[in-house]
Amino acid sequence: MIPFSILDLSPIAEGSDVSTSLRNTLDLAQHGERWGYRRYWLAEHHGMPGIASAATSVVIAHVAGGTSTIRVGAGGIMLPNHSPLVIAEQFGTLEALFPGRIDLGLGRAPGSDQTTARALRRNLGSDADEFPQDVAELQDYMSDQPRQRVMAVPGQGAKVPLWILGSSLFGAQLAAHMGLPFAFASHFAPQMMMQAVALYRDNFRPSAQLEKPYVMLGYNVFAADSDEEAQLRATSMQQAFVNLRTGRPSRLPPPVANFRQQLGPAENAMLDSVLSCSAIGSPETVKSQLKAFIASTKPDELMITSQIHEHAARLRSYEILADIHKQL
Template identity: 75%
Template sequence: MIPFSILDLSPIVEGGDAAQSFRNTLDLARHAERWGYQRFWLAEHHGMPGIASAATAVLIGHVAGGTSTIRVGAGGIMLPNHSPLVIAEQFGTLESLYPGRIDLGLGRAPGSDQLTARALRRNLASDADQFPRDVIELMDYFAATQRHAVRAVPGAGLNVPIWILGSSLFGAQLAANLGLPYAFASHFAPAQMMQALALYRATFRPSARLEKPYVMLGFNVFAADSEAEAQFLATSMQQAFVSLRSGHPKRLPPPENGYMDRIGPPERALLDQVLSCSAIGSSDTVKLKLEAFIEQTGADELMITSQIFDHSARLRSYEIVANLHAALG
C-alpha cells in the first residue's frame, strides 16, 4: 500500500483560539507517528480566521520537537511571500535540529488576499518567471557547491527534500522540468488533477534529487463509526468552504444536522466540485473511496486532511484511515 500522510491546517474552531489549535496539532502529530503515517505537513495561510499555521516554520519546529520519527514539513511555504535566502536559513535550521525529518513544499500562491499580501510586503507585480527563479535560487542555497556568493548558514550542503505544490498545469510542468516530487492540491482544487498528473509524468526529467516521477495527492477524509456521524462531521468543512468562497472566511464552525439540505443549488454544486476528492462515511465506505482514488490516479502517496470540529472525532477519523492502511498493507 502506498504511504499515507497528513496535512493539518491547525484549525481554529469557533469558541477556540490559536493556542488550543497548536496543542491539538501536536497531539494529532504524536498520534500520527504512532499510527504509522509517513509525514505531517502544515500550510502557510495568512489572515484566515480559521487557520493558525501562518508562521509555518515555527510550527514545524514545535511539531518536530514534540515527535521523534515522523517527517514534518511545509505543505507548503508560499515562496512569493519570502526571500529564498530566508527560507533556506529557516529550513536549514530545522534540518540541523531534526536531521532527516524535514520536508519543504513550495507554492506560488500568496496564501492570502491582496490586502494581506501587501502587508506581507510581497512584490505584487505579475511575473510568471519569478517563482521558478526563486525555486532555483533556493535550491542553490542548499547545494554543497553554490553559484551565489551569499551562503545560507545553516542551509548550505544540507539535504532538505523540496517539493513543488500546485493545483494547475504550471506547477506540474515546473516540478517535471526540475526533477522534483509533485504534490497536487486535489483536496480543494481537483479540476485539473488528471491533466496535471499526465503532464508531470510525461515530461519529467530525472535529477540528482529524484530519478522518476513521484506524485502525492491531497484527499479529504471524514471517517466515523457510522455513516450518519461521518456525514454530520463533514458539515463543518462544508460550511467553512462555502463561507470562504463567498468572501467571508471564518473559524471552523461546529457541525450542523441537515446542512446540505438547507443550502441552495449553487452552493451544493460548488461543494460537489471542489470536494470531489473526498471520502465521507464509515470504514467500509472510506476504504472503497480510497482504493478507487488510488487506482484512478496512480498516486505514489496520499496526503489526508480531515477538517473536523471536535478534536477527538478528528483523531478517530485519522485512526480509522490508519487502520485501513495497515489492513491493506
C-alpha cells in the same frame, strides 16, 4: 500499499483559540506517528481566522520537537511571500535541529488576499511569475557549492527535499522540468488533477534529488463509526468552504445537521466540485471510496486532510484511516 500522510491546517475551531489549536496539532502529529503515517505537513495561510499555521516554520519546529520519527514539513511555503535566502536559513535551521526529517513543499500562490500579501512586504508585481527562478535560487542556497556570493548559514548543504505544490498545469510542468516530486492540491482544487499528473509523469526529467516521478495527491477523509456521523462531521469543513468562497472566512464551525439541504443549487454544485476527492463515511464506506480513488489515480502517496471541529473526532478519523491503511 502506498504511504498515507497528514496535512494539517491547524484549524481554529469556533469556541476555541490559537493555543488550543497548536496543542491539538502536536497531539495529532504524535498520534499520527504512532499510527504509521509517513509525514506531517503544515500549510502557510495568512489573514485566515480559522488557520493557526501562518508562521509555518515555527509550527514545524513545534511538531518536530514533540515527535521523533515522522517526517515534518511545509505543504507548503508560499515562496512569493518570502526571500529564498530566508527560507533557506529557516529550513536549514530545521534540518540541523531535526536531521533527516524535514520536507519543504513550495507553492506559487500567496496564500492570502492582495491586501494581506502587501502587508507581507513583498512586491506583488511579478513575484508569482518569478516562482521558477525563486525555486532555483533557493535550491542553489541549499546546495553544497552555491554559485551565489551570499551564503545561507544555516542552509548551505542542507539535505532538505524540495517539493513543488500545485493545483494547475504550471506546477506540474515546473516539477517535471526540475526533477522534483509533485504534490497536487486535489483536496480542494481537483479539476485539473488527472491532466496535471499525466503532464508531470510524461515530461519528468531525472535530477540529483529524484530519479523517477513521484506524485502525492491531496485527499479529504471524514471517517467515523457510522456513515451518519461522518456526514455530520464533514459539514464543518463544508460550512467553512462556503464561507471562504463567499468572502466570509471564519473559524471552523461546529457541525450542522442536514447542512447541504439548506444550500442552494449553486453552493451545492460548488461543494460537489471542490470536494470530489473525498471519502466520507464509516470504515467500510471510506475503505471502498479510497480503493476506487487509488485505483483510478495511481498516486505514489496520499496526503490526507480532515477538517473536523472536535479534536477527539478528528483523531478518530485518522485512527480509522490508519486501520484501513493496514487492511489495504
